[in-house]
Amino acid sequence: MQNSLYQTFPIWLCRKQNVSFLFPCHEQLFDLIIVDEATQCRVDDALPLLYRAKKFLVVGDEKQTVLAKDSVVDDYLFSEFDLDEHLRTTQARGLKGGGSNIFSLIKGIKESSVMLDEHYRCPPEIIEFSNKYVYNNELRTMKWNVNSNRTVTVSNAEFAASSSVRIDKGQFKGIETEMIDRFFEYIESEIIKIEKERGRKINVTTDVAICYFLLKNRPYIEKIANNHLSKWQRGDQILHGAGAALQGKERDYIFYLWDINRGNMMAFKQGDEPDKRKGELNVLMSRPKERSFHYLHKNFAELDHHKSTITDYLWKKYHSSKLMDEKKFIERKTKPTSDFTPWRRYSGQLIEALLEKLISDKDKKQFISYKKSYSVIVGDPNYRVDLIISNKDKHLGVVDLAGFNIERENGDDVVDYYFQLKRAAPEITPIFIFIHELTLKNLEIVPRIIKLIKY
DSSP: OHHHHHHHOSOOOOOGGGHHHHSOOOTTOEEEEEESSGGGSOHHHHHHHHHHEEEEEEOOOTTSOOOOSOOHHHHHHHHHTTHHHHHHTTTOTTOOSOOSSHHHHHHHTOSOOOOOOEEOSSOHHHHHHHHHHTSTTOOEEOBOOTTOOOOEEEEOGGGGOSOOOOOOSSTTTTOOHHHHHHHHHHHHHHHHHHHHHHTSOOOHHHHEEEEESOGGGHHHHHHHHHHHHHHHTSOSOOEEESGGGGTTOOEEEEEEEEOOOTTTHHHHHGGGOTTTTHHHHHHHHTOEEEEEEEEEOTTGGGSOGGGSHHHHHHHHHHHHHHHHHTTOOOOOOSOOOTTOOOSSOSHHHHHHHHHHHHSOHHHHHHHHHSEEEEEEOOBSTTOOEEEEEEETTEEEEEEEGGGSOTTSOOHHHHHHHHHHHHHSBSOOEEEEEOGGGGGOGGGTHHHHHHHHHHO
16 A cells, blocks of 8 residues: 555655655655754654655754754664664765754754745734844845734733732732733724724634733633633634744734733743743744734833843834824934945835826826835845835835945846845835936836836
8 A cells, every 4th residue: 555655646745743654664765855844843753754765855943942952762763773874874964863853953964055034924013023133134024014004013001000910829829810801801902993994803713812921821811711702702712822832823913911020021031042932932923924912011111121132122112103103203313334224215205206296197196096105124124115106906116226235236136126026925016216217208217107007
């Protein structure tokens, strides 16, 4: 049966646990074996795969939650049966025994590797934390927000709470139950707001998740979740937990409970340490596909926020959101350095104003009706799409070439950015210009822009 299956179907997609049962135990049976989520695959689990592979490709992210570093089983198998020497002489030269997962093992002896740096799951504002604090801004965010809605909300609703009592005995000892009750009320209110915006009912089972970094909160959340689900009538289950619970899972809307105070700050600092919970925090912060909601503790404002990356991020995000709501701007006190790229420049508004002046009267009314987005971050974070003109599902992106480095040859950068925009989600049809070219009639740039967005 095994030989018949192998000979009939040359390409297989299956779980690693099934390999030994499905295929003959023949060395180098397959030309190529690919292991996805390889950081979650123990080396001992991968031995049947390694044995049957001529070539071996692992895909994973070691900066997300991974297995424990040491494995007694791995070390025993490699030392007792000389597997490191055997694999070294076949398809894995230079293999070292031991290790916790097959990704780390293969990475240590890699012949070639590539970073998949184009990120499609989250809008830029959501993936900002992971990109800055975990990936050193190496990710290119390919998803952009067509509706221009705020994708990250930091709530200070708890600041006004009259009390936040911590239970000191019993099943829920150490848990601030009143705060969690208010947190669930906040979730309900935000879900109702989203439904009004979207014009449809949300299924919390498939669309929503609840995250908390401290596992001690789980018993109380499990107790009250069913009561709220019955009240909401929007699904019979809801995903909740810390980072490990969300490994490999995404939701459109994720609500975070940040019960950070002076007494437990050290627990949250573990999110900065690779050998503790940094990978878990990265998973937790990179799961939302549409929006994230962060609910702060009553005493969050009293913390020394720079002591951990998560408190630093939340505090800065809270203040920037507050300033935007109040339409206030922080005055710059220092001169920008030479490598400073403005987070927002105003070429988009200038291009829009020029187009309105230069287009024909018959096209002007329709042009004004199109949705406009300005200074949009998509792809390489060093550049911006200055103006996006949207007509239903068609999006034209106008990029001011003055935003590219004029001190060196940048033709390759422009071409690379062009194809990044074509791969964006949703796709953007790019047009690159110098702003003064809009006024040059012989170039016919304005008619070309109108034609591209209309048809």
